[in-house]
Amino acid sequence: MVTNRNELLDAAGIDRILTRIAHEIFERNKGGDKLVLVGISNGGDYMAVLLQHKLQDITSCKVPIGTVDIAMHRDDIASRRKVVVGKTEMNFSVNDCQVILIDDVLFTGRTVRAAIDAIFELGRPRNIQVAVLIDRGHRELPIRPDYVGRSLPTSRAEDIEVKYGDDRVPQTVALVRMAELSEACA
Template identity: 50%
Template sequence: MAVRETIILDQPAINRALTRIAHEILERNKGTDDVALVGVVRGGDHLARCLQQRIQDIEGVEIPLGSLDITMYRDDLASRGSLPVEKTDLLFPLENKRIVLVDDVLFTGRTIRAAMDALMDIGRPRSIQLAILVDRGHRELPIRPDYIGRNVPTSVSEKIVVQFNDENNPTEVRVAKP
């Protein structure tokens, strides 16, 4: 069976979405005080870096940035076989920070649940907010993003692919339909 792919966000659309999300983060938090970005490794970490740059361009302030590997917190680890463990990189204390957790695609909510568990094992942030580039629906857990680049209703059989270039900048988002 052939797979059909459709581009749903090109690079200019991704850039607009990330700029909008950066403004929304600043508005909701009334600036940058105690705000930090933490990206989920393999997608969210690259988007968090992009958001950090946009916030710096807007406010002139470099907010803390970290990455979080949730491999060992996954609830499907036994069924997935051997997964590579990446490096968690949080060089700032989480206490009293307003953490904006960043990921590329929100589907069932299980990855975000694992990320929140990992964050709470590391420290106790004041709050955790969620920024997502693409929300595709089909939630299995009561998790809702605070910032969304684009809502894309999908069927369970479809897949959302976020493409990054060699510099880890997002270049396009595609939906793959079997």
């Protein structure tokens, strides 16, 4: 049961953050040579499309984009009752590329680790950089994002919720405090 929902970003704020991240990616990678964007399914893939458009505005080049599904690379796969496998789609080789791995929310780092494993099954990139809209802390693995929209430290009784419109464009980012979790932590 949700006791509190606090909107932190609206669509305009999210757009400004993605514009900034696109400029940071362009500057750090000295343009777009051998640059590819890979979004993690169900959030990161939507962000990747938006970053692709923003990078195209900056560079006048269309940066290749792909999607990686991590279902079979999760470290908790044995304990899950049902594993829903999505589709990894990349119409390019990652060999010798600068891969920008994109997700909407970074939490423990386990999703990013699984995505890196999935990418290495496809080839050997020159490097992998991580871009996230929100970094909420609580890392369990030594994963650090290279590009962060916003750092929002949270408690375990809180969650970050990114709401998407029908067009898959993020509309809001909210901090949600769950009643059951907050009572357990009290």
